Amino acid sequence: xxxxxxxxxxxxxxxxxxxxRLHSYSEDKIKQTIxxxxxxxxxxxxxxxxxxxxFFRISSDIIPFASHPICTFPWQNYFSNHLKEIGRFIINNxxxxxxxxxxxxxxxxxxxxxxxxxLTEIIYHNEILDLMGLDSTAxxxxxxxxxxxxxxxxxxxxxxxxxSLDSSIKNRLVxxxxxxxxxxxxxxxxxxxxxxxxxxxxxxxxLYNNHESLHKIFESCRKxxxxxxxxxxxxxSSQNPMKPRGSHADKLDHSNFIDFIKLSKxxxxxxxxxxxNKEQSAMEAIKLLxxxxxxxxxx
DNA sequence: TCACGTCAAGCAGAT
DNA sequence: ATCTGCTTGACGTGA
Numbered sequence: 284x285x286x287x288x289x290x291x292x293x294x295x296x297x298x299x300x301x302x303x304r305l306h307s308y309s310e311d312k313i314k315q316t317i318x319x320x321x322x323x324x325x326x327x328x329x330x331x332x333x334x335x336x337x338f339f340r341i342s343s344d345i346i347p348f349a350s351h352p353i354c355t356f357p358w359q360n361y362f363s364n365h366l367k368e369i370g371r372f373i374i375n376n377x378x379x380x381x382x383x384x385x386x387x388x389x390x391x392x393x394x395x396x397x398x399x400x401x402l403t404e405i406i407y408h409n410e411i412l413d414l415m416g417l418d419s420t421a422x423x424x425x426x427x428x429x430x431x432x433x434x435x436x437x438x439x440x441x442x443x444x445x446x447s448l449d450s451s452i453k454n455r456l457v458x459x460x461x462x463x464x465x466x467x468x469x470x471x472x473x474x475x476x477x478x479x480x481x482x483x484x485x486x487x488x489x490l491y492n493n494h495e496s497l498h499k500i501f502e503s504c505r506k507x508x509x510x511x512x513x514x515x516x517x518x519x520s521s522q523n524p525m526k527p528r529g530s531h532a533d534k535l536d537h538s539n540f541i542d543f544i545k546l547s548k549x550x551x552x553x554x555x556x557x558x559x560n561k562e563q564s565a566m567e568a569i570k571l572l573x574x575x576x577x578x579x580x581x582x
Numbered sequence: 583t584c585a586c587g588t589c590a591a592g593c594a595g596a597t
Numbered sequence: 598a599t600c601t602g603c604t605t606g607a608c609g610t611g612a
Contacts (some may be wrong), residue, residue, distance in 0.1 A: 288604095289604045290604055290605095290606095291604080291606080298606090299598060300606080300607085301607080301608090302589090302602095302606095302607070303607095303608065303609090303610070304588090304589065305589080305590060305601080307609085313590095340604070342604080343604085344606095344607095350589075350590095350591095351590065351591090353590095370606060373598090385591085385592095385603080385604070385605095386591085386603055386604095387590075387591035387592055387593095388592085389591095389592055389593075392592075392593090394592095395589060396607095397591080397592070400590090400591065401591090404591085406608090428592090428593080429592075429593050429594080430592090430593085430594080431590095444609085460595095461601090461603090462603080463593090463595070464593080464594070464595060481605090495588070502589085513611075525600095525602075527596085527602075529595095529601090529603075530601095530602070530603090531603090531605095533601095548602060555604095557604065559604095559605090
């Protein structure tokens with residue numbers, strides 16, 4: 284099991300997701316920003332290694348405007364050595380990597396232009412991971428998309444569009460249950476038709492579900508991840524008690540986390556902690572697991 | 583130097 | 598109709 288957190292590190296001075304306004308785009312600006320972001324990513328990965336954090340989600344902002352037509356700068360060639368160097372560090376230290384394109388990526392949209400932009404964005408994510416030399420255990424997680432008042436047709440559109448993708452992209456794509464449209468059962472149903480691995484989001488599941496038991500979920504999700512996909516990935520978070528339903532917690536809720544681990548301890552999986560204080564939660568979670576190894580012994 | 587309006591992009595649900 | 602939440606921050610103008 285590996286513990287990770289997404290995109291940002293608040294302990295370090297550097298920011299690995301620096302960007303700029305579209306109207307201030309220039310080749311010089313994008314070059315400098317990417318260099319900054321890659322340097323910082325390397326720092327974050329070293330920080331993580333020093334703290335036994337072996338799972339990390341790379342920010343989609345690492346190459347700003349990568350899939351936008353304005354971006355004509357050949358970053359793939361210009362930074363290929365830099366990306367390869369980071370990739371070697373990742374591989375040599377057995378670090379697990381994921382990426383999560385943001386909410387605008389909807390491959391089952393009713394609008395052709397939205398689908399087209401989404402595919403371009405996914406291709407960009409795939410390029411980053413390829414240029415780092417990572418294998419197909421490095422994943423790109425997306426949601427199924429919109430429902431548009433007709434779930435079965437919307438699922439069919441997802442499947443049709445998925446089938447048209449290049450196999451190198453299919454090797455990395457996984458789907459994740461969301462908090463209002465597609466629950467774990469929906470995702471498993473899609474897996475049964477196109478064999479796409481299902482990433483389990485525990486917090487989303489608590490907000491939107493078919494009352495599936497946690498054991499049944501782990502059992503069925505695990506089977507969707509083949510040898511080439513690596514261990515099942517799981518996103519973990521809890522409700523922020525001060526904010527509206529669906530808001531992620533500011534800090535790790537120790538008792539909620541321990542309850543979750545107790546229920547799921549017999550399965551092999553990697554956990555991404557989607558909690559606002561980022562590496563802080565990851566370090567706490569690792570400490571909790573180490574302080575009570577029994578929590579984590581397979582039964 | 584700092585506040586704060588705004589930032590490429592979609593969707594659903596609440597108000 | 599407008600706002601919020603999603604990996605939510607961070608940019609950058611104007612004072």
